Amino acid sequence: MNVHLDELRPLPSAADQAEAQRQLELRQQRQLAMSDTRRAHVLDAARRVFADKGVEGASIREIAREAGYTAGALYSYFDSKEAIYGALLAESLDRLQAEVQAARALKAQPGKALAAKAQAWFGFYASNPRDLDLGFYLVNGLAPHGLTHELDRTLNERLLEALRPCEQALEDLGLPPDAAARENAALFAHGMGLLLLKHTGRIRLFGQAAEALFAQYVDRLVERFDPTAPGRALPQRDLFAE
Numbered sequence: 001m002n003v004h005l006d007e008l009r010p011l012p013s014a015a016d017q018a019e020a021q022r023q024l025e026l027r028q029q030r031q032l033a034m035s036d037t038r039r040a041h042v043l044d045a046a047r048r049v050f051a052d053k054g055v056e057g058a059s060i061r062e063i064a065r066e067a068g069y070t071a072g073a074l075y076s077y078f079d080s081k082e083a084i085y086g087a088l089l090a091e092s093l094d095r096l097q098a099e100v101q102a103a104r105a106l107k108a109q110p111g112k113a114l115a116a117k118a119q120a121w122f123g124f125y126a127s128n129p130r131d132l133d134l135g136f137y138l139v140n141g142l143a144p145h146g147l148t149h150e151l152d153r154t155l156n157e158r159l160l161e162a163l164r165p166c167e168q169a170l171e172d173l174g175l176p177p178d179a180a181a182r183e184n185a186a187l188f189a190h191g192m193g194l195l196l197l198k199h200t201g202r203i204r205l206f207g208q209a210a211e212a213l214f215a216q217y218v219d220r221l222v223e224r225f226d227p228t229a230p231g232r233a234l235p236q237r238d239l240f241a242e
Contacts, residue, residue: 039077042067043091046084051130055085085134086151092131093155097162099124110172111226117165118218122191126211129199135159163188173225183221190217 045067049058060081064071078084103120105113125132166187170180191214197203198210223229 035077042069042074042077043084043088046081047088047130047134050085050088051133055081082151086155089134089155090158092128092134093158093162096121096124096131096135097158100162100165107172109228110169111222111229114166114169114173114226115218115222117169118187118191119215121162121166122195122211122214125191125195126198132195132199170225175225187218187221190214 042063046058046063049063049066053062058081060074061071063081063084064074067074078087100117100120103116105116107113125135163184167180167184170183171177175183194203194210194214197206203210
């Protein structure tokens, strides 16, 4: 067999191989960063379209136009407008959870932990009305139309996970798990009602501030179960006891 000298290639050294691998990883990182940036741009555009038209009134074509892309380009990131909506809501819930986790309180002081965590999720939705709209399908008629059952279940679990620290604080105060779950649900329902009144402007009918009313509710909740709470009333003596 004849072998031409110009066909011979030296084997790359270990250093050359390592450098080639490093360059490949750098290219992949740049491509990923570019992809993430474009995806975020699409989500920002979709947020504006959903806020204006709702999920059912929006279309992939309108979202693409708002983002400055073709509809075909969007399908390389999302397979439907419902998938875009789900991604927006998942991102919102991630930020909500980060806000709650950032609210620090000593585990040995569950009453303060409950107040801090509750104020964290309430403050998040008070400051971000669009996230409230997304979280409760207010851009979609109060129902998860178009979301698959699996996606809806997954998103609900992420919301419950963000609210779980309040429930844990109630358990740390001595409540049984079922009672802690009920109180946590009541706390969330009360906060959501106030947020809805705040963001629709209806709270002005009562001449009240949603933030102050929620803080008062949380204070009363802590006083009910935390024996160390400053405002907790001392138990009254039974005057008829022998």
